[in-house]
Amino acid sequence: MPELPEVETIRRDLAARLTGLKILEVTRSASKMLRKLPAAALRSACEGRIFERAARHGKLLQLPLSGGAVLEIHLGMSGQLLLEPWEAPDEPHTHVEFRLERGLALRFRDPRRFGRWALVENGKRKGQVFEHAGVDPLDPAFDEACFFAIMRGARGELKRVLLDQSRIAGLGNIYVCEALHIAELSPYRGASSLSGSEAGRLFEAVNSVLTLALSHRGTTLLNYRDASGEQGGFQLKLAVYGREGESCPRCGSKVKRQVQAGRSTFYCPKCQGRGRKM
């Protein structure tokens, strides 16, 4: 599932390989994926335009085009944004396809169809409205003081506060579970109950897990691929996520899975014991 490290990996790929390329033709644009973004609007905004750069905020990719329009793409659960030769086999679930210069095509595949596209033109957004107002962890503004202030001001359990995209944009279930394990904090601890040193530990854990995952080009559990179709490597380093019943790499206790706020939380009850609910 694409979270910050996966989306950032794709962004870097696209920044290197897509920038400067002209869109010749929009050859596919499934209305199911585009929602309130009419296919005709996408076509007229994109055809003949050039990809100027690749940006990202949280899990949202932003692709500014010449002329001022910006494409916004959220990969959802299983979205892939692939830059491949025009002749590459037409895999199932390819919902959007741009034919580009140099024999390349930008293709959007998404089996589960949770991905969303939007187009921002003249300050108006057509398509899905994304709520990614939180600070991006790779932004220099995201420092320890900023993190501590967010935790202090948040009601609720650590797990759900860290997942809240309106506070911090980019963390998903995998990296939140991993960061809490690194910091040896219970997912059930109240965010505002953290001491300064605990918040500092968690801040470092969030940064280190994101940096390490990024260096492995993300985590591939099932669907994630980079813009070249390659898998990530960080799944081999996961300590708790998806490892229910296996032993904690730090203390050897059995990793536990519990449903919290509607989704699976993986944690080590021994290392991360303090703070309710075992």
Place this chain on the structure above:
DNA sequence: AACTATACCTGCAAGC
């Protein structure tokens, strides 16, 4: 107001 449940989707895996 703030928390919870559900809808959206498909592929996969487990169970019968």
Place this chain on the structure above:
DNA sequence: TGCTTGCAGGTATAGT
């Protein structure tokens, strides 16, 4: 074997 069932999860929205 082949079917059914349940589960995975990011986010918006409906419900409590």
